Each structure stands twice: as structure tokens, then as C-alpha cells.
Amino acid sequence: MPELPEVETTRRGLAPVVENRSIQRAVVRHRGMRLPVPQGLEQRLAGARIEALTRRGKYLLFNCVPAQGKPGALIVHLGMSGRLWLVDSATAPQKHDHFDLVIDSGRVIRLRDPRRFGLVLWQPGDALAHPLLAAMGPEPLTADFDGPMLYRETRPRSAAIKLVIMDSHVVAGVGNIYANESLFRAGIDPRTPARRVSQARCARLAQEIKTVLGEAIDAGGSSLRDYVGSDGMAGHFQNRFFVYGRAGEPCMRCGTAIRELRQGQRATCYCPRCQNR
DNA sequence: CCGACAACCTGTGAGC
DNA sequence: TGCTCACAGGTTGTCG
Numbered sequence: 232m233p234e235l236p237e238v239e240t241t242r243r244g245l246a247p248v249v250e251n252r253s254i255q256r257a258v259v260r261h262r263g264m265r266l267p268v269p270q271g272l273e274q275r276l277a278g279a280r281i282e283a284l285t286r287r288g289k290y291l292l293f294n295c296v297p298a299q300g301k302p303g304a305l306i307v308h309l310g311m312s313g314r315l316w317l318v319d320s321a322t323a324p325q326k327h328d329h330f331d332l333v334i335d336s337g338r339v340i341r342l343r344d345p346r347r348f349g350l351v352l353w354q355p356g357d358a359l360a361h362p363l364l365a366a367m368g369p370e371p372l373t374a375d376f377d378g379p380m381l382y383r384e385t386r387p388r389s390a391a392i393k394l395v396i397m398d399s400h401v402v403a404g405v406g407n408i409y410a411n412e413s414l415f416r417a418g419i420d421p422r423t424p425a426r427r428v429s430q431a432r433c434a435r436l437a438q439e440i441k442t443v444l445g446e447a448i449d450a451g452g453s454s455l456r457d458y459v460g461s462d463g464m465a466g467h468f469q470n471r472f473f474v475y476g477r478a479g480e481p482c483m484r485c486g487t488a489i490r491e492l493r494q495g496q497r498a499t500c501y502c503p504r505c506q507n508r
Numbered sequence: 509c510c511g512a513c514a515a516c517c518t519g520t521g522a523g524c
Numbered sequence: 525t526g527c528t529c530a531c532a533g534g535t536t537g538t539c540g
Contacts, residue, residue: 234533237533265536289533308535309533311533311535312532312534313533344517344518346517346532346534347517348516348517348535363535363536390509397534407532407533407534408533495511495512496512496513496514498531513539514537514538514539515535516534516535516536521530521531522529522531523528524526
């Protein structure tokens with residue numbers, strides 16, 4: 232469900248609720264996430280103060296100072312089906328509600344993740360030192376990701392450009408929806424070998440990735456199936472997709488039928504007329 | 509290094 | 525209604 236804009240929307244919704252507050256207790260109901268939720272996490276978090284809620288790619292980082300022990304970060308990833316939202320302390324947990332953070336204000340941050348592809352981890356010290364985060368490429372919305380950087384990264388790569396921009400080692404947080412949408416906006420065929428995308432088109436693509444992610448964040452993310460923000464409100468960027476989920480429908484720019492194919496076991500949607508190699 | 513594929517797990521919708 | 529199958533926002537790991 233969540234790509235970078237949905238994770239950022241969640242972060243913005245939760246930050247004012249958790250920053251500079253303490254965790255009263257943490258509740259783990261199911262440790263079987265993509266990786267096991269660490270034993271002892273509840274004890275570590277009880278009484279910890281949350282200094283900041285930040286994001287790296289699609290990872291949410293609760294930077295904590297525990298009551299005892301050294302500072303560290305609670306790392307949460309929402310996987311495919313996770314969502315993190317605020318509930319009232321009286322709200323009974325449901326089937327797939329695997330984790331709660333009870334804040335001293337009495338508010339509860341609840342993780343629901345039916346598929347359990349998500350993660351709940353603890354990293355001592357700087358969260359960015361965690362192996363899953365350390366090897367990540369730049370944030371797409373900051374200045375260290377730009378056309379020249381993308382051009383450099385794509386030179387040695389023969390893989391399709393769509394697979395390359397979805398590779399978190401190249402740039403963090405570009406998932407299937409926004410990869411499709413940014414390639415449409417940039418007018419690039421998703422199958423183009425990365426090394427054959429020109430300097431000018433790399434610049435355009437980097438810009439379109441920033442633009443589409445920014446617009447999606449401003450729209451509160453995309454609500455597919457049951458995604459809602461931390462406040463329970465649905466995002467509405469899904470109404471502004473040009474190609475994702477529109478196979479067979481007319482291109483909004485030229486009217487040609489949008490096509491769908493598979494790349495890396497993921498659906499790729501594109502306009503055969505507006506997007507070229 | 510690359511691509512193809514499987515794996516993790518559950519829910520949903522389409523087709524029969 | 526109910527069964528089976530394909531597929532879904534992500535990521536890692538293996539194999540040839």
C-alpha cells in the first residue's frame with residue numbers, strides 16, 4: 232500500500248502527536264513480521280522519550296531516548312499492506328493489529344498489517360546505521376538526487392529504466408505507482424535500457440520523480456483499497472494517476488489505449504504513443 | 509553484474 | 525454461493 236508519499240503523510244500526521252512525548256508502553260501482539268519483532272522491545276520502549284519522528288525512504292524512524300540505556304531508533308516499515316494510525320485507547324485491537332505505541336498523552340499509535348511484510352525493529356544509536364538503511368540511495372526529494380546523479384548511476388546499467396528507478400540503492404522510496412507515473416510524465420518507455428536514457432531525459436526523469444512525489448504528498452498520498460492517513464482521512468492522489476491501473480483506458484494526453492506489461496513481476500502501465508525509448 | 513523467480517502473508521475480485 | 529486463481533502499495537535472497 233504505502234509508497235513514499237503515504238509514509239510521509241503518515242509521518243506528518245503522527246509527528247505532532249509523538250514528538251517530545253514519552254511512550255507509556257508498547258504492545259506487541261504478533262512478532263512474525265518480515266523480520267521478527269525483537270524480543271525485549273517492549274521493555275526498551277517503556278518510558279522512552281520520542282525526540283523526533285523522521286523518514287528515510289519508506290522507513291519511519293522514531294528517534295528515542297529510553298528511560299534506561301542508550302538512545303536509538305524504533306524503525307517501522309509498512310510493507311505492502313501496513314498502516315499506522317491514531318486510535319483511542321479504548322479501541323479494541325482487531326485481527327491484524329500487531330503493534331501499539333501507547334503515548335503518555337493516552338493516545339495510541341496502532342500498526343495494522345494483514346500481510347505482515349512490514350517491519351518493527353530497534354536500532355541502537357543512529358537509525359541510518361541499520362544495514363537495511365545504510366546502503367540506500369539518496370532521498371528523491373533532496374538535492375543530492377538530481378539529473379546528473381541519475382545519469383551517472385544509469386550509465387553502467389543495462390536493466391530497464393523502470394527497474395533502476397525502483398532500486399532503493401539508486402534512489403530511495405520510488406515504488407511501483409510513482410515509477411509508472413514519473414516515466415509517463417517524462418515521456419520515457421519503461422523498458423528502455425537505463426544506459427540508453429540520455430542526459431537530458433535523465434534530468435527530466437529526476438525532475439518528474441520529485442514533482443510527482445511532491446504532488447502526491449500534498450494530496451495526502453494515494454488511497455488504494457483501504458489506505459488512510461494517520462488521522463483516518465483518505466488521500467486523493469489516486470484520482471490523478473495518468474497510467475497506473477488504467478490499462479485499456481485512453482491516455483489522458485493523446486487518447487491511445489494505455490498498455491500493461493510485467494517487469495520484475497510488477498505491473499507496468501504506459502502509453503505506447505507518449506512514451507518512447 | 510543481470511534477469512528471472514521465489515519467498516514472506518493475507519485479502520479481494522474475477523471467472524466459472 | 526462457493527471454489528480456484530491471479531494479483532496487490534515492498535524487499536531480500538537464490539540460481540543460472
